[in-house]
Amino acid sequence: MKLIAIALKDIGRSFRSLFALVFMFGVPVLTTLIFAFLFGGVGGESDEFELPKTSVVIVNQDKGSNYLPVIENQNRDLNSFGNMLVNILQEDTFMNLIDVGTADEEDAREMVDAQEVGLAIIVPPEFTETLIGVGPKTLDLIFYKDPEMALGPQVVQALVMGIVDRFSASSISMETINTVLAEEALTLSDQEVYALYSKLSEAVQISPEESETGMTIIAPQEPGNSEESPSMLSTILREIMGGMMIFYAFFTGTSAAQSILIEQEQGTLARLFITPTNTQTILNGKFTSGFILVIVQVVTLMVFSRLVFGINWGSILPLFFFVIALVALANSFGIFLMSLVRGTKQAGIVFGAGLTFFGMLGISGVFTGGTPIESAFKYLPLLAPQGWAMKSLESAFSNNQGQSLLFSGGMILLTAIFLLIGNKRFKKRFK
């Protein structure tokens, strides 16, 4: 009963501390809330992350060619590939992605420099002639972009080059057919050339969005229910909230263990030792309060983020073991750290430097995923206990139960090591 009394007293003190509450719940929730707001999940029109429209201005300098037949489209004469490009980009199909306008080159560059538009596309005068094989062999389509933007212009560039590929296709096909037939000593008459060119040109008229490719996209394994595919926003928030939860669970665990040092400095620990309570019971009471605090923190954050942000944490079984292992590891690591320091002053350094460094290293995968340094950070986080927790949680996200349990097992092993050392050092100190 003494153990429970000590634990309850410490828990009560933690829940009365604004500092503890902010670190336990406020900061993880605030960070996730800000990300949700940034990506439109809070207060936005849609629950899904959508790439904002990129404003594009096209400088169409294409002078066309007499060889190109005039094609009518919605009462507009499309006498050059430059005009066709503008026409296709202004179609409704792309209205969610881009806002398209036209201007001359000087104005367009000024608009990009003034950040009125994100990208200017400069179509050179010989565009059509090159595409039908009567002009320069090759030419450059200039994309002049706002240096602050990366993704939007990249998406538009891919889109435009896809359309240009379709324009080029006729010439490339024509040339290839002529070559392969010539290798077989066969030639085409002018009439056959014209008929072939008409067939090839038909493909140009089809919008990229309308064309069938035959490709099938298969989704990878999803957590728990394979029919429930998380949105990009949900994926981002899950990673952020998961990382923050682990990061601050270790703060809570260490903060709980710090109460031993605080009581020691305030003299209340010495007073407790002269009562008929053995050292192990006092220490166990302290450990118990830490365990309960981290359990409350982790469970509250998980339930809150499930209800508010719709985060799917994955299958129950690996998640259950992850939570148990996280609670145990966060507390034992705190006990281990506090057993190494002499007083609260040194503990401050451990909080500021040690936990921040290990925490950031452990959850670095959240920031480096999908980047060129991802492979370097594949195993590096495992140098920190937080890294084991993050790996276990990420494996649970991807429904890799075996791997998640393996990392949770690793966490339990680390817990045993930290507890053994921490407990031994504290008992020695208070002998």
Add this chain to the structure above:
Amino acid sequence: MKFIDIALKDLYQIFKDWEPVIFLVIAPIIFTIMFGFMFGGFSGPGDEVTDNRLPVQLIDQEETNLSKSITTYLENSDILRVEKSTTTNDLSKYKQAVADQTIAAAILIPDSFQKIVMESGDIPLEVILDENTTAGISVLQEIQSAISRLQTAAQTADLALQIYEEKTGIEDENERTAFYSKTFNQTLNAWKSPLVTATVTQTAPDGAQSTSEDNAFAHSLPGMIAQFAIAGLISAAEIIVQERRSGALSRLLGTAVSKSDILLGHWLAMFSMIFLQFAILITFGQIFLRLNFFNAPFATFLLAVASCSVIASLGLLIGILAKLPEQTIVFSLIPMFIFSGLGGAWVPMELLGETVRRVSRFTPVAWIMTGYKDILLRGAHLNDVTLPILVLFGFSALFLIPAVILFYSRKNS
């Protein structure tokens, strides 16, 4: 000159421990590098080329000339690093690998591939990828572009075969397939030197309009400097609280030191601490991250002065508002998260919606970043960053005025 003594005393108190160095220098450097890599990393002119392509497993269940030519075509991609796999019967293994982000995607060429291509012109690739990840989106974009070219190759081969059949009257299936494959392959080869190529240009940091690569650190460094300057206020603001709680402030007011000297002294200490941080991190960016702050030294300096002024005024307000030392942590961290998050320090503005962009203009971090990004990315000079500097001084006044009013109106001060 008493305020200088107060400022020096504060600075001694702040720097007698090495903890502030973590928040002021080490943490922003670590986060700058992390966020920098997250949004593009070290790409710049003169970089050595490293293979940063996205790993993709390719499973060829057919092994025909047609499927091999597609494999070769994809292997030459600038985006995908194709690794051929021999295991063909366990798709779940590849699904798990994509889910675990061990690979960005898996492409399966089914065993009826050649037949479908020749009969319909479709490219029946099966692709396992996660459309909700940036890697998945990049792979999908590249595969769609490749498929468009493969379709052209299929159409070309089909038309060439029709003409060949008409002219020669061949009926032998092997001969037809060989001719089709040959034409298909030649069309794919022709795509290696396309008629039109894309050239991306942007305003270079020296102000010239030339071909230039992005430097993601131009985004992450100013953001992280601003964020951790606010975090660094914790220790400085705590000094004000401790001074009041310990009675040192009352004692100080009993001497010939004026209230304005005390305020100015604390403000100057915070300003100096943050300015030192700016100086160290700007020099770090200039030397190690190839960010050309010194292209516009005057603008860089004045923007730093304006930025430090805002953060010092905020710190003064926090120190005066907080009643307990631990409250300074909460009062510093909350504006740090809100200003940094909404100000665009964590996510580039181009990814954010119109509402967020409008809201961000009400945060000082957004203006600090705007000013520095103009210098680093657009070659801006002093006259180009006048607006951010003025707005930042406005923010400084916004935080300073209530701090002064509160300080003068409190009985114990």
